[in-house]
Amino acid sequence: MPSAELPTRERILDAAIDLFGARGVDAVSLDEIARDVGVRKQTVLYWFASKDELVDAVLESVAAELVVVIDAAIRNASDDPLERIDAVVRAVFRPAVRRPALLGLLREISRLPAAQADRLRVRVQPLVERATAYLRLEMDKGHLRRADPGLIAALGYATVTGIATEPQALAAVGWQPSAVGLRHLRDELRAYLRAALAP
Amino acid sequence: MPSAELPTRERILDAAIDLFGARGVDAVSLDEIARDVGVRKQTVLYWFASKDELVDAVLESVAAELVVVIDAAIRNASDDPLERIDAVVRAVFRPAVRRPALLGLLREISRLPAAQADRLRVRVQPLVERATAYLRLEMDKGHLRRADPGLIAALGYATVTGIATEPQALAAVGWQPSAVGLRHLRDELRAYLRAALAP
């Protein structure tokens, strides 16, 4: 195989992210992933000993990517909490648009066996705790609307992943996934979150 | 069979709503639904000629229930748009809590074949259009924050269905599904939406 391409393992992982994210883990067979990559199912099973292991690797990879992106956005943002939240939204929006399946995969968690879901939760927990503590701090300072910081984090998460993974809802209100449509959506999402969080 | 119970068809539909909503259409087999109902798979296939037909019936049933609930809430609410939105949230929250799978099923739409998704979209379209028109009107009157009414409808929908179908996200911030926890969540959700929509 051409050595300039990604190694087989990465290509399998990539295909699996897209397919699992778009249609769900159970709905996608190893054969389909293999076909997508241009390889046989047994090659998939060579790199990932079982479907479960592949799912684990996919979740791990997605979590890692998102954690990196969010971390960077937070570090580079200004001190104003609304600006900072803005930065996170923009940061998450970009990869999510490039790869619609990314956030879809996060949503998959709730229908995974508890063991796998837990492993991922542990992975993301530090991020959640930092966010919650940060929200509480800024609420205390009066920079954000006073509310339950944990639930605000969950609600913000639900809003962003929800809107990014519900193309049907957007289609129902006549939205189109063009470049200008995307910018418009991003700006409306930011305004919505700002309003929801501002004091 | 005891005639006091629900007829078999209804019991199949009920079980299918719960299972499809919780784990996804593809992940649930007819055998599993049948076992849940206490009947053989062939009995399921007697009432619904194919799995597709069962999925259609399930979606139709859920859409009908939600449309009725939302309609009633709107009719009985006061004129203030924020109150009215409150009423809809409360109205949707109740059945959603009683049956966590209800909103999960709505989320399933995005991973269904286009034909089925479209059929459901047509069913819900009038509701969406009424909501959008209503939001625009109240924005014009200055009763709501000025924004794109369609996207606001989609964002509100994403927030509500998102938070109701992401138990993992709620668990990650330490939330517990007790009665008091539910009331707390509902109130925080209402405050969040109010803030996001108020002028």
Place this chain on the structure above:
DNA sequence: GGACCTCTCTACCAAATGGTAGACATGACG
């Protein structure tokens, strides 16, 4: 009583699924 209808069942089936066993090619290394 017999014809018919309704409902659930047993008995199958072909296709797809996740997974095992092992052959075969290629190249690195002693």
Place this chain on the structure above:
DNA sequence: CGTCATGTCTACCATTTGGTAGAGAGGTCC
């Protein structure tokens, strides 16, 4: 050259899946 490791393949396999065919139990109507 021979040996070993790596990576992909063909050949199977047991199980599960959605679905068909048709038997039989029970009630209703003439």
